[in-house]
Amino acid sequence: MSADHRTHMLSGVRSLFSLVIYPLQTIASIPTDMGLWLDVQFNSHQSLITENETRRTENLLLKAQLQKFTSLQAENIRLRSLLKSSRKLSDQMLIAETIAVDLDPYKRQIVINKGQRNSVYSGQPILDAYGIMGQVIHPGIPSSTAILITDPSHAIPVQINRNGLRTVLYGTGAANYLEVQNLPNNADIELGDLLITSGLGGRFPEGYPVAVVTNIMRDPGQPFAKITAEASAHLEQSREVLLVMAQENAPQLLSDQEQDETQEISQQKGLPVLSPREESSTHRESSTLKEATAHE
Amino acid sequence: MSRPVSHGGIIILVSFAVAFILTMLPVPDNLEVYRPEWITLVLIYWCMALPHRAGIFTGWTVGFLLDIHTGSLLGLHAMTLSIIAYLSYKLHIRIRLYPLLQQSLIILLLVTLSQIIVLWINGITGHAPNDWSYWLPSLTSMLVWPWLFYLMRAIRRLYGVN
Numbered sequence: 076m077s078a079d080h081r082t083h084m085l086s087g088v089r090s091l092f093s094l095v096i097y098p099l100q101t102i103a104s105i106p107t108d109m110g111l112w113l114d115v116q117f118n119s120h121q122s123l124i125t126e127n128e129t130r131r132t133e134n135l136l137l138k139a140q141l142q143k144f145t146s147l148q149a150e151n152i153r154l155r156s157l158l159k160s161s162r163k164l165s166d167q168m169l170i171a172e173t174i175a176v177d178l179d180p181y182k183r184q185i186v187i188n189k190g191q192r193n194s195v196y197s198g199q200p201i202l203d204a205y206g207i208m209g210q211v212i213h214p215g216i217p218s219s220t221a222i223l224i225t226d227p228s229h230a231i232p233v234q235i236n237r238n239g240l241r242t243v244l245y246g247t248g249a250a251n252y253l254e255v256q257n258l259p260n261n262a263d264i265e266l267g268d269l270l271i272t273s274g275l276g277g278r279f280p281e282g283y284p285v286a287v288v289t290n291i292m293r294d295p296g297q298p299f300a301k302i303t304a305e306a307s308a309h310l311e312q313s314r315e316v317l318l319v320m321a322q323e324n325a326p327q328l329l330s331d332q333e334q335d336e337t338q339e340i341s342q343q344k345g346l347p348v349l350s351p352r353e354e355s356s357t358h359r360e361s362s363t364l365k366e367a368t369a370h371e
Numbered sequence: 372m373s374r375p376v377s378h379g380g381i382i383i384l385v386s387f388a389v390a391f392i393l394t395m396l397p398v399p400d401n402l403e404v405y406r407p408e409w410i411t412l413v414l415i416y417w418c419m420a421l422p423h424r425a426g427i428f429t430g431w432t433v434g435f436l437l438d439i440h441t442g443s444l445l446g447l448h449a450m451t452l453s454i455i456a457y458l459s460y461k462l463h464i465r466i467r468l469y470p471l472l473q474q475s476l477i478i479l480l481l482v483t484l485s486q487i488i489v490l491w492i493n494g495i496t497g498h499a500p501n502d503w504s505y506w507l508p509s510l511t512s513m514l515v516w517p518w519l520f521y522l523m524r525a526i527r528r529l530y531g532v533n
Contacts, residue, residue, distance in 0.1 A: 079446060085445050089439055092436065093439055095439070099388060100395055103391075103395035103397070106397075176396075182441075220442040222442075250400065311400075
């Protein structure tokens with residue numbers, strides 16, 4: 076047990092024996108799969124047509140937005156190359172399905188049907204269509220176990236979308252609820268603020284929505300405000316999830332950035348630094364751009 | 372564990388597989404806390420009925436697989452179920468003679484013990500659930516035991532597992 080707790084030596088054993096568990100998990104998920112299948116089978120023709128129609132319009136809208144996105148992305152790359160700053164721009168995705176099985180009721184974990192044979196690795200971020208869901212913790216061979224952001228032992232570095240204030244979001248163990256534990260009472264955070272990944276841990280890609288602030292309790296007697304947030308991702312409902320594939324040099328990058336991040340967090344615990352990072356960088360970009368054009 | 376005359380080992384395997392499936396079966400969130408500890412119950416039954424077939428090693432193996440499934444610390448359930456298997460092996464002659472009600476109480480004791488061990492180790496290494504509902508599985512396990520006992524005995528006699 077201590078070997079598993081202190082080191083990662085047993086992860087190979089774990090992934091090997093997941094081969095034994097996988098058939099059982101598949102059988103256990105049959106009732107749910109059957110339910111879904113029946114649901115589809117008995118869906119009326121009409122409702123399928125309507126659904127198809129809505130999907131088609133949605134697809135059209137999304138494609139139109141994507142056109143703009145491509146040009147924006149190109150522009151962003153150009154500006155960043157002027158700044159000589161690099162950022163991971165595109166994330167490759169792999170679609171996985173959750174296997175409908177229950178794990179420990181006091182943890183928030185899911186099983187997905189992709190494993191090491193699909194080059195899933197430990198720490199790989201998982202998203203759904205609405206935001207960050209969690210990360211892989213035990214990559215097995217045919218399937219993997221992933222921890223959700225709401226698990227009580229999970230924390231994710233985030234920033235407020237509105238002003239770039241960075242903090243850490245902790246899971247609570249309750250479905251969909253998260254907590255910000257280390258922002259002081261006077262921190263600039265409001266109800267309805269969107270928290271997005273800051274990318275500081277080096278584990279989650281930057282800029283994905285994580286949660287929306289739902290409640291702020293500022294007790295003057297307490298050093299920190301009690302802030303709860305609701306996860307943007309449909310953690311308990313999503314059947315299809317997206318696995319973000321990182322670049323090849325990810326593990327090396329990870330360890331470096333992880334160290335940075337732990338320092339960052341320890342600094343933040345005492346006194347959160349207000350830094351509108353995004354805004355300042357865009358300012359810099361525009362000024363450099365002016366200079367660049369002036370040079371020409 | 373195995374003897375030349377023993378047969379019906381496949382039945383034991385299947386019973387554990389069914390226990391695993393019952394443990395994994397998705398149920399609504401509010402019912403999840405009532406789920407009996409199926410695997411522990413089946414283990415206790417086999418340790419009690421066929422102590423020469425099932426024992427500490429069976430407990431360890433089953434617990435190990437349970438660890439893989441729940442993603443808990445590797446060895447946590449393995450150790451717990453080994454202890455439970457040991458205790459039910461030690462007590463098996465006594466438990467067999469008890470009336471069902473008294474058996475159920477012993478089951479309550481054993482399952483609670485297993486939960487205490489799990490809670491203890493979880494508390495040391497990370498997050499232990501701080502909730503009264505954590506103890507509900509021992510109660511439901513106790514209530515399920517008489518039915519499970521009759522069912523398992525019928526299966527054992529039907530297939531002549533010994």
